[in-house]
Structures are given as C-alpha cells and as structure tokens.
Amino acid sequence: MRGQITKRxxxxxxxxxxxxxxxxxxxxxxxxxxxxxxxxxxxxxxLLQKLKNGGYIKRDEGARSIAILPLGYKTLDRPPLVAFAGxxxxxxxxxxxxxxxxxxxxxxxxxxxxxxVSLFKVFGDSMINAGIDDGDxxxxxxxxxxxxxxxxxxxxxxxxxxxKRFISEDxxxxxxxxxxxxxxxxxxxxxxxxxxGKIISLLNGSDWRPVK
Amino acid sequence: MRGQITKRxxxxxxxxxxxxxxxxxxxxxxxxxxxxxxxxxxxxxxLLQKLKNGGYIKRDEGARSIAILPLGYKTLDRPPLVAFAGxxxxxxxxxxxxxxxxxxxxxxxxxxxxxxVSLFKVFGDSMINAGIDDGDxxxxxxxxxxxxxxxxxxxxxxxxxxxKRFISEDxxxxxxxxxxxxxxxxxxxxxxxxxxGKIISLLNGSDWRPVK
DNA sequence: ATCGCACCCGACTATATAGTCGGGTATAAT
DNA sequence: ATTATACCCGACTATATAGTCGGGTGCGAT
Numbered sequence: 001m002r003g004q005i006t007k008r009x010x011x012x013x014x015x016x017x018x019x020x021x022x023x024x025x026x027x028x029x030x031x032x033x034x035x036x037x038x039x040x041x042x043x044x045x046x047l048l049q050k051l052k053n054g055g056y057i058k059r060d061e062g063a064r065s066i067a068i069l070p071l072g073y074k075t076l077d078r079p080p081l082v083a084f085a086g087x088x089x090x091x092x093x094x095x096x097x098x099x100x101x102x103x104x105x106x107x108x109x110x111x112x113x114x115x116x117v118s119l120f121k122v123f124g125d126s127m128i129n130a131g132i133d134d135g136d137x138x139x140x141x142x143x144x145x146x147x148x149x150x151x152x153x154x155x156x157x158x159x160x161x162x163x164k165r166f167i168s169e170d171x172x173x174x175x176x177x178x179x180x181x182x183x184x185x186x187x188x189x190x191x192x193x194x195x196x197g198k199i200i201s202l203l204n205g206s207d208w209r210p211v212k
Numbered sequence: 213m214r215g216q217i218t219k220r221x222x223x224x225x226x227x228x229x230x231x232x233x234x235x236x237x238x239x240x241x242x243x244x245x246x247x248x249x250x251x252x253x254x255x256x257x258x259l260l261q262k263l264k265n266g267g268y269i270k271r272d273e274g275a276r277s278i279a280i281l282p283l284g285y286k287t288l289d290r291p292p293l294v295a296f297a298g299x300x301x302x303x304x305x306x307x308x309x310x311x312x313x314x315x316x317x318x319x320x321x322x323x324x325x326x327x328x329v330s331l332f333k334v335f336g337d338s339m340i341n342a343g344i345d346d347g348d349x350x351x352x353x354x355x356x357x358x359x360x361x362x363x364x365x366x367x368x369x370x371x372x373x374x375x376k377r378f379i380s381e382d383x384x385x386x387x388x389x390x391x392x393x394x395x396x397x398x399x400x401x402x403x404x405x406x407x408x409g410k411i412i413s414l415l416n417g418s419d420w421r422p423v424k
Numbered sequence: 425a426t427c428g429c430a431c432c433c434g435a436c437t438a439t440a441t442a443g444t445c446g447g448g449t450a451t452a453a454t
Numbered sequence: 455a456t457t458a459t460a461c462c463c464g465a466c467t468a469t470a471t472a473g474t475c476g477g478g479t480g481c482g483a484t
Contacts, residue, residue: 008461023272024279025238028441040463041443047461060235063275063441063470067236220431240471252433253473259431275440275471 005054012036012047013056017068026066122163127151129180131202132163138199151199152177156187163199217266224248224259225268229280238278334375339363341392343414344375350411363411364389368399375411 005013015035019027027035029044036043048066051057058067125134130151132138138153146152148168154177155161164177164187175189187193217225227247231239239247241256248255260278263269270279337346342363344350350365358364360380366389367373376389376399387401399405 006460023277024270025277026236028274029443030441038462040461041441042445042464043462045443050460058236061470062240065235065237218430241473242471250432252431253471254434254475255432257473262430273440 005056006050008036009047009050009054009056012044013051013068016057016066020068026064028064126179126181126184127163127165130165132180132199138163138202146195146198153196153199155194155196161196162187166195217268218262220248221259221262221266221268224256225263225280228269228278232280238276240276338391338393338396339375339377342377344392344411350375350414358407358410365408365411367406367408373408374399378407 012032015032016027019031019035029041032044033039033041036047038044048057048059052059056068059065122132122138123134132151146166146168148166150166151163152166153161153163154166162177164179167178168175173186173188177187177189177193179185179187224244227244228239231243231247241253244256245251245253248259250256260269260271264271268280271277334344334350335346344363358378358380360378362378363375364378365373365375366378374389376391379390380387385398385400389399389401389405391397391399
C-alpha cells in the first residue's frame, strides 16, 4: 500500500493547504499548533517529518519553507513542462517533448494560462456580439496584467461585477469598459473599479470554446 | 494615471513572483537582495513599501509573509467567490451571488477546480472510447487526491507520461491504469509511476467539452 | 539652486521562528 | 511482556529574518 497517511497528518496537511490558499504563504509552527490545538513544537516537527517522508510536502531550510507537492497518491517534482504546455501520450507511451509551433497556433492565448482559474456564470446580453450569451459560463484566469482588447471580469465596486471588453487607448475616455452590444454605453474606468481576470474560455450548454 | 510602477519595483515584483512559482513559498530579504544585486535591506524595504502602496503585494507581520495580489492594473482582495464559482453579469451590472443548485448541476466536476491547470496534447488512440482522440488537447488540473475512475495524466518514469483511466479496487491488480481501447492492456501501478493531474476538459479542434 | 524622490549603503538590533532535549501516554502488534 | 509507533508536553536554544539608523547619490522639477 502506498500513500499511508494518518488522520492527524491529514489534518495538518489540510491546515497547511488552507492557510496557503487564504494567505498566499505558508504557516508558521505557531499557526499550525493553533489550528491543530497542540501546544508543543515537537508535535508539528513529528507530523511534518511524516508528511515529508510520505511525499506530501517538501521542506527547505529557513522559516516557512513548506510547500505542498502537487500530488497525493505518489509524489514527484513538477514534470518538465514548458510554459505549462507539453505533450502527453494516450498511446502505449511516448516521451514528453516541448510544445511545437503548431501547438502554439492552435490556442496561443490559452496555452499560457496557469495559476488561478475560476468559473463564472454570466447574465445579460451586453456581450452578445462577442459571443457571450445570457446564462453562459466563462472560465476566468486571474491575471496581473491586461492589454487593451481583453475581455475581462471587472469589479465595479464592493458588490457589483461585470464582464466587458477592457480598452486602454490614447484618446478620451482613455481607459474604459466596453460592452459588445450597441444597446449599452461605455463605462469609464474609475478608482473604485478593479480588474479581476481575463475570460479565456466559454461554456455554452456543454460545449467549450475559446474566447477572442 | 494608475498603476504607477518603476522599473526597479517591477523587477522585484517579478523576482517575488518567480520565486513563489518555483519554490512554493515567498523569498526572504536575503534572497531578494541576491536577485536584485543590492546589498542593503533598506533597498528591499523601500521597494516592498512601494509595491504595497501600489497594491501589487500584501504583507503581514512575520517572516516571509508576502503575497502577490491577483491584479496588476488595480488591486483588490479576492472577490467573494464560493468555491471559486460565482456569478458575474454581462448586463448593465448585477450583484454577485453564491452559486445556485442549478449551477452545480451544470458542471459539478469542473466547478471546483482551482490552482494549477495545464494544457497537454494527446497522441495515440488508447483513450478513444473515452472520447479522447489522437491530437486532442486536454486541460489538466493538478490534484492532491484521485478517486478510482478519474482520467489522469500519469508519469510512468522520468521521461514518459500517458493519459489513462486510474483505477483502484479491492481485487488484483488493485491499482492500475486502464486504457479506453480494447487493443491495449492494463498498466499495473508501480513505485516509479506518479499521478500528475486529472483531465477535466478537452479541446477538439476549437470545441471544448468536459471529460467524464 | 535646492527640493523631493527613487534608490542605495553598511552596521546594527529585535524578535519571530524552527528546532532540540528529555521526557510522557496510549494503542496495537509480536 | 515487550517493542514499536503515533502523537504529545514544556522549557529551552540557535539563528534566520525583518527591520532600524543615519547616512549617501543621482536626477528631474520648481
């Protein structure tokens, strides 16, 4: 049998996982102690050692250098992907290679996504000319940077959000959100507004398709 | 103008981003100093302060408590998604709400994916009965846990990988990979093999569809 | 000219943080 | 009965790490 893990070890693994998810960085011993309701560092040391031996986490020297490995059943270093795109085999088995030029052509704008993605359901008809209909579900990738023309999920204020095309240009109104339906008007970008992510794919009924 | 960021600040942001991506946890001052080729902590303190003010990162008390915020143009806390699924509006603008029962029905197996996803191209016909054809592109979600029946991207050894159905059952051979084509035979799971992720979606030509 | 700003230096300090030490308990297997 | 294993305690130590202090440089704006 593989993947032996006790209840307590699993609890700690979940605590670490949740902590990283919420805060963006790993917990300290103290925080782990608090969550597991133990008072001794030794408990954490023991459990971490087991998790490491089991291949669930990796640890380096220094404070908070815990990372959860991307597997549970059996662990490994990340496979040698190129920009998170690679080649896998559904035949008897073929070696992994770098992505080809052809591949990049197929879906250059989806090939590079990584990190966080989320699904959202869209209501309304303001993006109908971009192929996004009322009730469609979109795949949103959290991003750091946007370019003019991206279709984005934007937050208008604390409680409202919307899907629109993001435009940034040299003439007024410079930066704004543009509906893809002549019925609606532009929304100038204000300090209250925030871009959440880029829409990279679309689920209509049960069909997925890329979004331009 | 918004999103003011100097060259040096951007360099540091990239250093932090890369470090987290590679190691899974944030860098120390020392590591940042090394990457920026400066010798003084003050430089890092200054730059971090600017990045924080600009909304590019968040910082908490304690060692290595840096996290990159999921935006570049203007920053915000993560929107209040429920299990990374929510509701956005493409109409004039509607408030966000929790996901509905109907939504869960639509795509329960895709709704919960988060974290790392990658695209792979599949060669061969061993999964043809599961609807995965030669040349298809699959969306792979890195996972911690797998259940019997999942279609997975598995690594067979250091250089070979494959897409198969993962089976774990009470009778021999207990744990194995199962091709979805009678032409091919089962692959018993060995210590050398590792599960990388679960196939959650499929791009055939330009159509996306979920994978069962 | 001199002010502010972005950025940097080198030595120092405070403390957060991981880890050690020497134990203990409970349970299950041999 | 004895051993092994998982888990735990409380006090202690070593040091990694962030941050301070008191400066300095170069550059563009007023």
